[in-house]
Amino acid sequence: MxxxxxxxxxxxxxxxxxxxxxxxxxxxxxxxxxxxxxxxxxxxxxxxxxxxxxxxxxxxxxxxxxxxxxxxxxxxxxxxxxxxxxxxxxxxxxxxxxxxxxxxxxxxxxxxxxxxxxxxxxxxxxxxxxxxxxxxxxxxxxxxxxxxxxxVVGPDGVSTLNSQQGGSMGEAWSDWYAFDFLNAQGYAPDTSAPGEVRVGDYVGAGQDLIRTQPLDCPVGTTSTKCPGTPGAGPGGYTYGDFGKIIGAPEVHADGEIWGETLWDLRGRLGSKLTESLVTRAMEPGPGRPVVPRHAQRDPAGRPHDLLRP
Known part of the structure; x- marks a missing residue:
């Protein structure tokens, strides 16, 4: 081969x-x-x-x-x-x-x-x-x-992450919890250099194929490892990039906004406190959650894909 x-x-x-x-x-x-x-x-x-x-x-x-x-x-x-x-x-x-x-x-x-x-x-x-x-x-x-x-469910126990923003948050949580654990174990090191925490580094052979850029890309960075996209521009993403990362709203791409935000929060507060805050915030979360004006998923029960809907 x-x-x-x-x-x-x-x-x-x-x-x-x-x-x-x-x-x-x-x-x-x-x-x-x-x-x-x-x-x-x-x-x-x-x-x-x-x-x-x-x-x-x-x-x-x-x-x-x-x-x-x-x-x-x-x-x-x-x-x-x-x-x-x-x-x-x-x-x-x-x-x-x-x-x-x-x-x-x-x-x-x-x-x-x-x-x-x-x-x-x-x-x-x-x-x-x-x-x-x-x-x-x-x-x-x-x-x-x-x-x-x-x-994040309704009274019947069925997931309510079925809006564009709710689905995007779902993708972000999945990336964040995965790397929160891997980093704490020492398997996904994250130094002060941006662009080290790559989703799918192995299956992507060291390229950003599953996401447009690594999870640890802060807003304002000029690192070439955080190139962004033509629609959103370089560096870490903000809520203003919603729907622009790949040119249209898409839960995996837009999830990168919330994922990068949570990774930045973890860097400031530490893993354990952030784990507690993020999880406890899910439990009373409303149906079809929407991120406040700063930072949606497939119908409940349908498969939640890694790469595409």
Whole structure:
């Protein structure tokens, strides 16, 4: 696979060979299972406190609070053989999602392979030939959709993150919680230099492919690692960039505004205090939340994608 950057970033399958992903299937599944359970335990602990009583995902309701019986249905190589010849089709590549029904019903996490079969690197598909299950921030991003869609709900327990701004906040929370945890563990260092905390660094082979720029891009920076976009301009984003980042409102792009804001807040207040403030603010949040004039998601129950709606 000479056309793939498999030296610095390890490839896990060959998109030109059917079922080549099967060689690493067990390792990929174990990795995804480990990450899902590790993040479950992290979110359950204080100060986040995403417990059974709060509507988290448990097979057995041991506390007597919450409904239980709703463990995450984890699909680490979903759709890997949906096209002829043991390859993924166009609907099961370069993405990941998680759908979250009300408490008591299991969410479904679908993790796809990356790099479209039949395309070349980098012109046709710049993603490395890998699996989303192999990148912790991709798994944690999707799992956090479960957190936000269980905390921001209506009286019937159905998620209300179904507005443009609410959906954008959902994407931002997913990026933020993922890297808050990874940074605290030492796996995603963040120095004073802007542009280090990149979503999808592995599957994107070190490029900003999942987001337009890293999470740690402050407003006003002139760093070349925080280039912004033609519509929004360079540097960190502000609320004035809403709907302009990719030329039209889109939850993943507009979510970068809130994600960068939360990362800046974490830098000022620290991880634990910010975890508490952000999570407690979700719990009494209104349906279809709108960011105040400074800083919306798919209908409840639908999959919440990593890259695109």
């Amino acid at each position: 000479a056309d793939e950057p498999c030296t610095s970033f390890v490839c896990t399958w060959d998109p030109s060979v059917g079922r080549s992903w099967a060689a690493n299937r067990q390792r990929t599944a174990v990795n995804n299972f480990y990450l899902v359970n590790k993040f479950h335990d992290h979110l359950a602990k204080a100060p986040i406190g995403f417990t059974e009583a709060a509507g988290n995902f448990e097979l057995i309701n041991s506390s007597g609070k919450g409904k239980g019986g709703d463990p995450v249905i984890d699909e680490p190589l979903d759709g890997a053989s949906t096209a002829p010849g043991g390859l993924p089709d166009a609907g099961h590549i370069d993405n990941a999602n998680m759908s979250t029904p009300p408490d008591g019903q299991s969410p479904r996490m679908q993790m796809y392979l990356f790099h479209q079969p039949g395309t070349t690197y980098p012109d046709g598909d710049p993603f490395i030939a890998s699996a989303g299950s192999d990148e912790a921030d991709v798994v944690y991003h999707e799992y956090t959709h479960g957190l936000s869609n269980r905390l």
